[in-house]
Amino acid sequence: MNDLSAALATAGRLLVSFDPDLIEIVLMSLRVSVSAVLMAGAIGLPLGAVLALTRFPLRQTVVVAVNALMGLPPVVVGLIVYLLLSRSGPFGVFGLLFTPTAMIIAQCVLVTPIVVALTRQVVEDLWREYSEQLRSLGAHGLRAAMTLLWEGRYSLLTALLAGFGRAIAEVGAVLIVGGNIDHVTRVMTTAIALETSKGDLALALGLGIVLITVALLINGLVYFSRDVAERLAD
């Protein structure tokens, strides 16, 4: 109980004082996770639409595989990206390991299956409703896919939010490829892990509260803007 109240006090102090170290960590978290989600969206939305609208052998297998990949363990992804980016790995020449870019790549790998799987489901459901109408109007292929993605924009926003939730909350992947280097690659989750192992439970819990608050704020912001957009469409 003491830990909890001390944590709350610490969190309050950190927030109110705009502690520069804390701000830096929060901004790094946001930079990495938002970039990762945007990249995952750029890859996952078209891929999900293609998966929903095309028929090819082994399609069912691919769908099941993508769905399963939604549960990829972050540490495993971190390890694989680590091996790819390390000096001796195939992309070692770029010197990306232990940089924010490496963390973005790792989180993008984590988030992309979520975006693909949810987009596939949303677009497939929409296609069932829209297919005759769109075919009758003469919308085929790419045009139909673009239309369905736009029609599903609110559900797809939720898919991106789910991806963001996963990215901002995970610790395994960013810890392995980022290294939790102070002022360089330290993010909220790795900082929490570090403070916990150092025994500074109050600071760790304080950071945890900040993390939850940030996630809440971002979800609220997206929900609010979606609400406004929906009303403007009337």
Added chain:
Amino acid sequence: MSPNALPIDPVLLPPDALREAAVAGHGIMPLRLSGVGLMVHGKALLADVDVTLSAGSRTVILGPNGAGKSLFLRLCHGLLAPTSGRVEWMGPAADAVASRQAMVLQRPVMLRRSVEANIRYALEIRGVAKDVVADRVRQAIEMSGLTAISRRNARVLSGGEQQRVALARAWALAPEVLFLDEPTANLDPAAVRAVEGIVHAIAQAGTTIVMTTHDLGQARRLAEVVLFMHNGRLLERAAATTFFNSPVTAAAAAFLRGELPW
């Protein structure tokens, strides 16, 4: 206002090059179905349909539920391919079939955008020139009495309003042939009258109308030619007055007496 009066004035419709071409015999019509059948999972849903639909007429397809009326329309429109027989457009412009016909589905799908944007979308898909699009959208909205709601989100409109949007969308494409699948199912009488008025106006402007309906009164008001279907077969094709006064087959007579399930 007499019960048959039309709420929409046909002269509102401007002449259109495509429709004029159709009437002058340079279009995609006539449409010929020869020996058309549709088998799904070993069941014959349509069989031996032979009919020719000619330009400029209002054809109404009648028949009880499950007769295959909707399937017939989908086959004509190209949404379905027959498993036997042929669906052929015989007119000189037959290679442009896709862009010269339109269909209003029984449950038209509205896109999540404004009424205006729904109509604009259809025109853009067809590649209608940009400077024409705005005019066409405006005309379509005026023609179908949607001015007051043109900026509203089409998904939240009532059934009757959505049906009018679907008609406006189809009309804006200036089709030679317009297929309508039960355009007034589940609408209240006022909405039915509005929809019939628009259909009538579209026909007046030179578009060939092919529609299915459950409503015998509506068939009497709109039909010039009646196709009667039963159990997946086309049993009768006759001028409307002939069909209603003296149906040839026993099934059609029973249907007109209201003795066949709708």
